[in-house]
Amino acid sequence: MSLFSRSPIVDRSPPFDTVELPVCFRANPTTSEMASTLAQLKNRFDRALTAAFGTQLSGTDPLLVPTSNPKFGDYQSNVAMSLAKPLKQAPRSIAAQIVSHLEIDDLCAPPEIARPGFINLTLKPAYLETQLQRMLQGDRLGVEPTPHPQHVVVDFSSPNIAKEMHVGHLRSTIIGDSIARILEFQGHDVLRLNHVGDWGTQFGMLITYLREVYPDALTTADALDIGDLVAFYKKAKQRFDEDEDFKEASRQAVVTLQAGDETARRAWQLLCDQSRREFQKIYDLLDIRLTERGESFYNSQLADVVSELDRLGLLVEDAGAKCVFVEGFTNKEGKPLPLIVQKSDGGYNYATTDLAALRYRIEKDNADRLIYVVDAGQSNHFAQVFQVAKRAGWLPENVEAIHVPFGLVQGEDGKKLKTRAGETVRLQDLLDEAIARSRADLEKRLQTENRQETEEFIDRTSKIVGLSAVKYADLSQNRTSNYIFSYDKMLALQGNTAPYLLYAYVRVQGIARKGGIDFEKIAANTPIQLQEETELTLAKHLIGLSEILDDVAADLLPNRLCQYLFELSQKFNQFYDKCPVLQAEEPLRTSRLILCDLSARTIKLGLFLLGIQVLERM
């Protein structure tokens, strides 16, 4: 058992405890086993390829993708060109043979062959209508849970105890949460781990300072209110730097702490508790749920990691440090680079901890997939840790370990984001500022529009808009690149921003209010009519949700979901502009109400998966 298994840190949430999904996302047992449109089309192509060219072509990827341009239809297959060489036939002829064997009457209009051999497909309105009906049933908008659920560990956020969360933790926290939400929605069993920095040499200094300033704290329950931890940390650091005796006491404190000394452990615990309270405020504000399992959790396993590596013959002692030399990495002199797992002073470092954590997550948590949402600067580190874990046999072939890297948050000058005073930006301050700016925008708008709203409405709206803006701005960029943080751009009311998407949702709710509509009471058997161009375009986009979620779950790129939702909002707004809803004659009116409802529900679900709440009015 772990030395710290008594700790509430660990006991709070057992691994892979059943995730309580909101009721609205429970699978609907009556939903048929129908696959996504793309999956169905692929299936039909596979059959046509086999029928046309024999079984040796079974399983050929039909290279089906959404068309690059709507005038080519909805989907295109590029397979004919790719088969020209192996079949030694002209691509157009191959395309013709495929098309002649293709049975897709129920889904598409007759396929067209264009240019060198593109096969263009256009979905039939009748098919779209049945798909939309299907989305209406159940509460998952037609998205089936995965047939192959996995145990997935998502390691994200990971701030350091006794320090404050700053802008550097923003991306990991937001992106990690979104990835976890998406995988959970797909039906995977997700363990969200907060690998906090709660162990290390800095604790000697902090404990020593704590003893100096709050001697009672260690003997009296609840005697401690450190207040600003950052100030505390700075003062401790100052003492450490200027006083030799203090420095020596700190070194001693680390030793006693690691030896399990009761008083030192109590001091450590107090510091962790204090930090945890501060972190929790931010997690609450951001609506993020995490299971804390810090570095200290693996402390008792570190010696075993090293001895196992030794036993496996991977360990090399070099200049007093115990290392594993990794393949494919060299240092400045071109010599092989070691991954140090035990320092020359006998201490362990983060590589050791990461190896122990990886092993534990696979052996004890039974993880099938390990996802590390950590900045791109640590790519080498993870590549090395994964390599060593593979060579040690701890990371088997059937388990996937992925580093999900992300770039830096930069200021508008393109440099690392700093305050005017040149300090690191506190995450709390950053979020407060976003909310304050959102509030100012809202109040200005209320004034120009001569609207009266309650203080409660203003508080809630500005908070949700402000936080959404921060999250969406981050998630809507391809995470691998750096991104430039700009309040003005993220809070902008137009463009690919959270407020734009929220507004599309609000418009639907506005229609419902105006017309006294209860979407839940709309008869699900009402026929959906897709006549106007904007209706068709909207419908085609709506039925693509499940494909996008599959893509995002595979690539772990939430910006693609953002792109989908932005385009959906644009298409909804075009529909809204062209098609009157409440004034339309029945049964068109109900049909359009259904399109509105599906649009809103899709936006709501999509934003939920990004960790963003919607508003009924704004």
Place this chain on the structure above:
RNA sequence: GGGUGCGUAACUCAGUUGGAUAGAGUAGCUGCCUUCUAAGCAGUUUGUCACAGGUUCGAGUCCUGUCGCACCCGCCA
């Protein structure tokens, strides 16, 4: 010196296993509110996809080289 990532419109960025004329959004200009919130919609201007080669039916995407930027490179995490 080595490694990784990036370089796309004036700005911020997409670009899905290589596919058709490289796209959005901002900013600029022009229209559209007696009608479900105009926080909207429509139209319009903008490209040496860093550069040079190569691979092939086809390259922003793959390969090689060059330049530029960022990050990483033995006991911090």
